[in-house]
Amino acid sequence: MQCSCFGALLSRKRHHIDSEKNLEGFSSEKNISLFSYIELKSATDSFHPRNKIGRGGFGTVYKGILRNGVIVAVKVLSADSRQGVREFLTEIDVITNNKHSNLVELIGCCVEGSNRILVYEYLENGSLDRALLGSNSDAVKLNWDIRSAICMGIARGLVYLHEELQPPVVHRDIKASNILLDSNFLPKIGDFGVAKLFPDNITHISTRVAGTTGYLAPEYALKGHLTKKADIYSFGVLVLEIISGRSNSKSWTEMRIPLLEWTWTLLEEDRLTELVDVALKDYPEDQVIRYIKVALFCTQAAAGRRPSMSQVVEMLSRPVQLNSKEITRPGYMDDSGKTSSSVRATNSTFSRVEDSTTGYTTTPFSPTRDTFTEMSPR
Numbered sequence: 001m002q003c004s005c006f007g008a009l010l011s012r013k014r015h016h017i018d019s020e021k022n023l024e025g026f027s028s029e030k031n032i033s034l035f036s037y038i039e040l041k042s043a044t045d046s047f048h049p050r051n052k053i054g055r056g057g058f059g060t061v062y063k064g065i066l067r068n069g070v071i072v073a074v075k076v077l078s079a080d081s082r083q084g085v086r087e088f089l090t091e092i093d094v095i096t097n098n099k100h101s102n103l104v105e106l107i108g109c110c111v112e113g114s115n116r117i118l119v120y121e122y123l124e125n126g127s128l129d130r131a132l133l134g135s136n137s138d139a140v141k142l143n144w145d146i147r148s149a150i151c152m153g154i155a156r157g158l159v160y161l162h163e164e165l166q167p168p169v170v171h172r173d174i175k176a177s178n179i180l181l182d183s184n185f186l187p188k189i190g191d192f193g194v195a196k197l198f199p200d201n202i203t204h205i206s207t208r209v210a211g212t213t214g215y216l217a218p219e220y221a222l223k224g225h226l227t228k229k230a231d232i233y234s235f236g237v238l239v240l241e242i243i244s245g246r247s248n249s250k251s252w253t254e255m256r257i258p259l260l261e262w263t264w265t266l267l268e269e270d271r272l273t274e275l276v277d278v279a280l281k282d283y284p285e286d287q288v289i290r291y292i293k294v295a296l297f298c299t300q301a302a303a304g305r306r307p308s309m310s311q312v313v314e315m316l317s318r319p320v321q322l323n324s325k326e327i328t329r330p331g332y333m334d335d336s337g338k339t340s341s342s343v344r345a346t347n348s349t350f351s352r353v354e355d356s357t358t359g360y361t362t363t364p365f366s367p368t369r370d371t372f373t374e375m376s377p378r
Contacts, residue, residue, distance in 0.1 A: 032096045033108030037115050040064065044074055054127065054177070063122060072107060073123070077116040092118070095192050098165055102157030104180055104190035123188060125181035133176055133247045144283035146185045147242050151291060152316055153187040154179060158235060158309040161189075162228045170226060174234035175215045176241055214248045214258075218331035219303050229303040232312070236298025236330075239291060245277030248332075260299060260332045267296060267324060290315070293322040301331030 043064035044051050054061035059077040066072060095106045110117035125131055128150065132139055142150075154174075161169040171178075171189065178191040217233035219225045237248050240263055248259040257265070266272050272289050294315045298306050305328060307315070315322065 032092065032106065033119070035108050035110045035117070035119055037110055037112045037117070039067070040074055040110055040117055040119065043067075043072070047074075047076065064119075071122040073120040075118040075120065077118070094169060098160075098169070100157060100160045101186070102153045102160070102188055104188045120190065123180040124183040125185060127177045128179040128181060128187065128242070129176035131181055131185075132242065132245060139245050139277060139279040142185070142279070144280055144288070147280075148287065148291065148316075150179070150181070150185065150187045151239050151242055152313070154189065154235060154238065155309055155313045155316060157187070157189045158231055159313055162231065162309050168228065170228055171231050171234075172226070173215075174231050174238060176238060176247070179238070214332075217303065218301055227303060228308070229306045232298050232306045232309060233303075235309070235312070236295040236306075239295035239298070240275070243277065243288060243292060243295075244275050245279055258332055260330045263292065263296065264329055267293075267327065286319070290320065290322060293324065293327065296327045296330060297322070299330040299332070300328045302328065 041047065043066050044062040047060075047062055051062045051064065052060060053063050053073065059075050062074045062076070064072050064074045092106065092109055095103075099105065104123070105121040106118060107121060108119040110119070132142055158171070158174070161171060169192075171192065173191060174189070178189065180188045180190050182188065215234040215237050217230040220230040220233075237260065240246075240259055241248055244259065244263075246259050263272075263275055266275055272292050273285060275292060276283065276288060294307075294312060297315075298312065300306055314320075
C-alpha cells in the first residue's frame with residue numbers, strides 16, 4: 001500500500017517537473033502571466049457555483065477577482081480535454097501574440113499537475129448568446145445601432161484572423177456563445193480551443209469536424225474539408241441570428257423549417273423584413289436588408305461562392321445594392337444531421353455590387369479553384 005502511494009506521488013511529481021520544464025522561459029518569451037492554482041482558486045472562491053458564468057465543450061468559466069482587484073474570467077479546462085502541456089502552450093501562443101480589439105484578451109494561464117486553466121479579460125455583458133438568444137435575454141436593449149456594430153466588430157475580428165495574421169487562423173467555432181460583449185457592447189471573439197493554423201500555400205485541411213450544429217458549413221460537416229470559408233459560413237448564420245433574435249440551431253419558425261431555409265423563402269418571396277426581430281422597433285430597412293443578403297452570400301452551399309471577410313466588411317460598411325439573383329441557395333444541416341441544399345457546387349460566378357450613392361461598381365467575389373492539400377491536423 002505504501003509502495004502504491006509512493007508510486008502515485010512520484011508520478012505526480014514527475015508530471016509536475018515535466019510541466020515546469022515545458023514552462024521554462026515561457027512567461028518572458030510569450031509576455032503572459034503565470035498564475036498558481038491556489039491564486040486562481042482564491043480568486044473564484046474555490047470555483048464556487050455562484051461564480052460560474054459559462055460552460056463550453058472544453059471547460060467551465062468562472063468570474064474571479066485577482067489579488068490586485070482586477071476582475072477576470074477563469075476558464076478551467078475539462079480533465080478529458082486531452083490537451084497536453086505542449087498543445088496547451090501552443091494554443092496559448094496563438095492567442096497571446098495576436099491582439100485585436102475584437103478578440104478576447106488572454107491575460108495568463110496556470111499549468112500545475114493536471115490543472116489547465118486560462119485567464120481572460122472579463123467582459124461585463126457576457127456572451128451574445130445570453131444577451132440576445134437566452135431565456136433571460138433583454139433583446140430590446142440591443143437596438144439596430146448596437147446589432148449592426150456587433151456584426152461589423154465580429155467581421156473585423158475575422159478579417160484579422162484570416163487575412164492579417166501569418167499564418168492565418170481559422171476559428172472553427174464562430175457562434176453566439178463564443179462572442180463576448182464588453183460594457184459598450186463591443187464584440188470580442190473568444191474560445192480558440194479548436195482553432196487551426198493555415199500554413200502558406202495550404203488551401204485546405206482535412207481534419208475531424210469540430211464546431212456546433214447549426215453553424216457548420218456543409219463541405220466541412222460532410223467531409224471535414226476545412227477552409228476559411230467555414231468561418232464565413234458560421235458568420236453568415238450568426239448575422240441572421242442577430243437580426244432575427246432567433247437561434248438557427250435551437251429555434252425553429254412557425255413554418256417548422258430552419259432559420260436559414262426560412263430566410264431563403266423570404267428572399268424568394270421578397271418578404272425579408274419579416275425576418276427582423278419584433279424587438280427592433282426602429283431600424284433602417286435598406287441597411288437591414290443588405291445585412292441579410294450579405295449573410296445569405298456567406299452561407300451559400302458552394303464554398304467558392306462565399307465572399308472573403310474583407311469583402312464582407314466592405315459590403316456591410318457601404319451603402320451598396322446587392323443583386324439577389326446572384327445569391328444561390330444556402331446549404332445547412334437539417335434536424336436529422338444531414339446537409340440540405342439544391343444548389344450545384346460551382347465556383348465560376350462573379351457577383352457585382354453597385355454603390356447606391358456613387359454608382360461605383362465593384363466585383364467583390366473572385367472565383368476560386370478548390371484544390372485540396374492533405375495535411376495532418378495539429
